Amino acid sequence: MSEPISRRDFLKLASAGAATTAVLTGCGPASRYVTREPYTKMPEYTYNGQSTFYATTCRECSAGCGLVVRTMQGRAIKVEGNKNNPVNLGKTCARGQVTLQGLYNPDRIQNPGKHTRGANSWSSGQGSGFQEITWIDAINEVSNALSTNEPDEIAFLLGMAPDHLFDLVSELTTAIGAPAPIRFGALGMFEARKTLMQAASRMFGTRGLPSFDIGEAGVVFSFGANFLETWFSPVAQTREFAKFRQRNPAGRGHLVQFEARMSQTGSKADEWIAIRPGSEAQVVLAIGRLVAESRGLPLPPAFANADVEAAAAAADVPSGTLVHLAGVFAQAARALAIPGGAALAQSTGLEAAEAVLALNALVGNLGKAGGVFMAPLAPIADAYHAPASGREMMEFIGKLNSGKIKALFIHGTNPVFELPRALGFMEALAQVPQVISFSSFPDETALQADYVFPDHHGLESWGYQQVATGANAAVLSGSQPVVAPFYNTQSTADVLLAAAHLPRGRAGGQLSQALSYSDELAYIQSKLGSLLADGSGFFSAPEIDTFTAYFQQHGGWWTMDDRRVAPPTADVLNRTFEAAPAALDGDGEFHFVPFVSPILAEAGANKPWLQEVPDPTTTVMWNTWIEINPETAERLGIQDQDVVRVVSPMGSAEATVYKYPAIRPDTIAMPFGQGHTVYGQFAEKRGANPTDLLGTRLNAAGDLTFGSMKIRIEKTGRTRELARLEGALGVYGFDAK
Amino acid sequence: MSTELELPMFTNTSEEDLGGRWGMVIDQDICTGCQACVAACAMENNIPYVGEKDAAYGRSLHWIRIERFWQDAFPEVKMTPYQPMLCQQCHKAPCEPVCPVFASVHSASEDINLQVYNRCVGTRYCSNNCPYQARTFNWRDYTDTRRQPELTTLQNQLNPDVTVRRRGVMEKCTFCIQRIRHSEDAAKADNRPVEDGETLPACAQACPADAIVFGRIDDPESRVSQAARSARGYHQLEELGTLPRVTYLKGETDGHRG
Amino acid sequence: MAIAARPMLPAKAHAQEHEDPREHLMHDPRPRGEMNAMVLESMHTAGWRFYAAAGVLTLLVLTCFFYAWGYMIANGLGVAGVNRPVFWGIFLVNTVFWIGISHAGTFISAILRVMKVEGRRPFTRAAELMTTFGLVQAGASIFMHMGRVWLGYLLFPFPNERGLWPNFHSPLMWDFLAINTYLLCSTMYLFLPLIPDIAMVRDHATGWRKIPYRILSLGFRGTEGEWKNLQTAMNIFAFAIIPVMFSVHTIVSWDFAMAMRPGWSSSVFGPYFVIGALHSGMAAVAIVLFMIRSTMKHMKYFIRAEHFNLMGKLMLIVSMAWAYFYFNDYLVMWYGGDKWEKILQEFTEKGPLGYLWFAMLIFNIAVPWLILWNRKWRSTPWLLASVGLIINIGMWLERYIIIPVGLTINRMPFTWRLYVPAIEVFLTIGTISLFLLLYMLASRLIPIIPVWEVQEGQAAHMLRKVGKAEVSTVSEIE
């Protein structure tokens, strides 16, 4: 840590870049760079009626959108997008907008404490299951856990954000020889990221995430990819979609969506093809075959086994439709096919993903405008660290159950809520003697923890996010505190570092050498150091402090050039697929399609305004609904406002029916995001959680096949009004309730 | 306006071609209904949430809502293009003359429709007379920390530039006039005209698809004016002659296919 | 060849016997002193039933009116059933309803006085009382409707601290002026003919009771000059209050007709509402007459079958007129084929609230037409009163269909929602109770029968023998 610079010099540095943007650099009162100054020179954030803007990074999901937060007198007032950040170019999604209600959420955990498992109380009190302790004691606890247990008895479970913590913990685990941290996130699970990555590596032989150039494609076939909602980087993809439609060199883009239930993305499609869940792979292969034929190309081995009639039958769409669609795809100057969550969450998911990539190869768009690229690797990232697949989580749970793990550290994820109950994560936690949660909110996983050491909220934190996909440039989004910590919380990174530095026990010695960083910021600086040399960034600096200042001022660092790489087009088309139908679980009458609520996602339920933001397709607020086709409802004698129970072999869930016109009659859909048992007054005991119904089947890439369940539906005889923004009278007619 | 008042106005001086000062264009073809505008609006304008019960009863206070309808039935079912609906800032606003206490008045300088909260007595005539149903009413005290203690922390984020409304008051979209004013002051400070795109309402600022364009429509060169001239442009309920300030670009389905 | 006059069947002939003019109040005169005594006794007798009823009503007023309203003021209109798009609910339904009730009073006493319809004499005051107390309820309902009633004073024509006046472009302000004018004038109009009767009470009252009557009688003796002035003033009121009455309900209708809404923006609304008001008002008078007659002493002398007959006829005529205007409005909407009005009509008839529409037509048209054509039936007090009750329900439904049901449909189908009344129900009960209570108290404090007018009429009437029959003749002594 070099000579501290005064806040004034700091602003001078900042003003250099300030010409381009009104964003002031700064760190809020939490900054370690602020040296005390007399009150005659008050810091600008204390001036009456004057707003200060701080650039940081959104942590509502792992996309790493840049934010600029307007603050006034030490309060965060409004979240705005960072115009310069290549990921979102100044735009934000609803979740990003409402992140302030997380910061000022009344249900945040306000102090570190010892917690009795299962007790839904989070502050000291008579008969409360929570005993507040000092941060010193907290750090001691962490230090003990790290030093007294054997390295292989220690496990870290982290979320998909922030990356700097993941990197730090990785260093820590390597230092003490503990197993590498596992990261998990429901979004990753519902996107089946691993499947896509594995498909890419098997087809292209390169690691990393493929990126799809939607903006310049003429025709996009999206197989279950809800890229306007929660898939990878929604804001960036929405921007791309706008370009695809109205500012497209290839003319107004034509979007075809293949899915059993019309998602928000599907609602924007020009053609929505309701294929039966499980038939995705067959459909892709059939279309591939037809495209090859209509382009008069020699039929590549990849599509040799495709049977159009069988596919049409399996998908329950007329084969004529497939022919027509294939024609559309074949004639298009720039055709692009995207494999997405639902399609990959089948036993044939990997095959489907590979087939889609093959389809792109067939029309030769690999590495071309409007085609498929490999996403650039983020700066200072050794590789893209994907969230754990279902298989990895199952292995991890197995490890927990075996009792080998003595101390488990959990940060930034809520597997008890997000993982299918069938996997038994909660039961596994019971086998772990010591569970330490760093959660800022009283979520289901923290409920099972022995210690809760709340981390700062994202807007109170330092950090960075290595952007996985969404921008053409290589982007490292930087976080800085925009306000002083609202409660008695501590940065997890600092806690770990402090614990590591306690000269205690065997691990202690190694650690303090291995992790010689004085604190979180010092660690981040040390990581940024490697970028000083890199001239390709849109700013550079002679020495690290200035660089860090710019980094904070601009909310990150990114390259000016397009860093996407064309995937090697080797023998992509020479692989063969057997085009088999997917294996299904359960004996119910209906296919079950769980989907992530575009508004709440996995962690939005505790923010009242997100609860009141209507779902784009159903306009439902504040609760869970079960989507059922009106004909089916008619047949089963189910009315609006009826509460029904959906039952799978694994479990059941109850919610109010929404007669959804755009879903297959043989399919039932349910949003994921509600159904919390704890997690604050706005989320608690509200709605139902579809993951309770899911099974444990994995696809070839090891991802959960959440689309493979067949479920039963039972009437409960109860009714409950669903909060809809729409007036059902006007939208569904006078007899609608 | 003031000049118009020099001589008594016994007749209507508003001309069809009288251009407004601020205007908006919403492209329904690229609006993905993601609700970012809705959330941004709520965060910027201190709009309280009303809770599940009232929301279910049509009392939510969204200043901007995204409408959509269905056509045909499965499998041909199609969703009509998402249609963000907000106060159209009519030049001839039906809500204005009916207010008995001048709580709904026309701003001469911005040529938008203002709601004077402290003057409003809550007759709700304006909302009845608004063809766009763009006005929302504070049915209860949704911002009272005595009634809702949980608000005490949440209210740290209240925007000091926007009044917090109490029960019995009508409210509606203001085109984020606090931002317009701010940029006008800033421009005046270093005496220059307000640049195009310098001031954006929260919705336009957030919109990931950039489907909402905002700016001066009395400046033919501004981005919004150019967008408004699009062949796809239309006004909501044009036939009523309310002269809305919001132009919609209809969601087109491309020519050669479906 | 000449057509032979055929004798009637005995049954029919029997019906004719009711035509004996001696049974009419005007031809059954009693000395003034005796009538005074009867009226005074009717004022002063109040049995346990009276006190019981008054007690119950007081309780209802305290709970359903004052407490409920206070609760609503404290918690906001959220406790009522209003929502988007139904921003106006039962409060305005009640306002229109009560203003309607108040119309009959003036109509009876003013128009009939101008027309010199002698049958009016005994119950003009009963009707005028209805006007005043009805308007009180109407005013209360308007203020209940306001979201911030504690700022209601902003409606009064005075400039605020920045010199801003109310907006007289707003139909609501016209309404404010009209209703105030109507309330003031009808109250004065109630008071004028009351002066001689109060003087009468004064002359008979004793002890402390004498004081209020002495004050209220203003020192009236009955000199020629006083009578002359009184009659001039009464004539002025009788003529002038009629256009005001029409204007009031026309302006009430403009609150709706001026709005840019399907189904509301209609040029026939003015007269349609006026007739609607008379429809419910007449019916209400019938109820009141029945109540007075059956609960108060000696009223069977003053209020007779002939008066119910007269009311019945008026009700039938008004009902027909109402039907005519309603059909007028309906057909134009139906034929015009404006998209939104068509939808609105479909909704009112086939929508979830369609049954209200049918009930309205039955109550307002079918029932009166089926019953009131028969003199014997309409002369039967209880029957006429019950018809009146049904018509009032029907007219209330009519306003309900225009306001909450009509508001459900607008030009933004995405917002269409139903309206479910909540606290409005109690407040409606509250206003009704307050009305009844005020009326009961008034009936014991002032002579409900304008004795001097009755005597004036009796003095003017006489029977003259024409051939074999005695026919009633009225001499112009006024």
Add this chain to the structure above:
Amino acid sequence: MAERVMLLALFDDIGPAANGIAKLRDLGVGDESMNVISGLPFPARVLGRPRAITHVSKIALVGSALGAVFGLFLLYGTAYLYPLQVGGQPVYPIPMAFVTIFEMAMLGFMGFAFLGLFVDSGFPSYTPKEYVPEVSSGKIAVLFPCERADEKRFVESLTGAGAESVKPVEARHL
């Protein structure tokens, strides 16, 4: 100057009352000095009396004029004092004027008629007056002054004309 008394002749019907009034006129009591009090408004000609004059209607007309002006002020005056254009409507709309002017004119008309009654009849006055309660029970009283000396003569002739009673009255509280 001889002492004068107020005599009050009470009749129980119109006819006698009319005769009595005629008699009084013969006895030299001027119409202006006699006063008829009745429980019913009898037209002057019935009693053979000159028509009483009233100012109520004139006052009422003045009131209506004032009201009209006030109505005019409400729409135009207030708009002039604080001009605001709403809904693209003119600041001084002509059609609306008829509404406010009409309502206010009517209010003035009737309000002043009411006041006129007070002014013209000297209401309210709670001073002692010559009066007998029988009036409100239908009797007709004729009130006239006369010399103490002539009192007898008057009594006789009026009784002859059918008066129930003729006696001097003192002004008393009503």
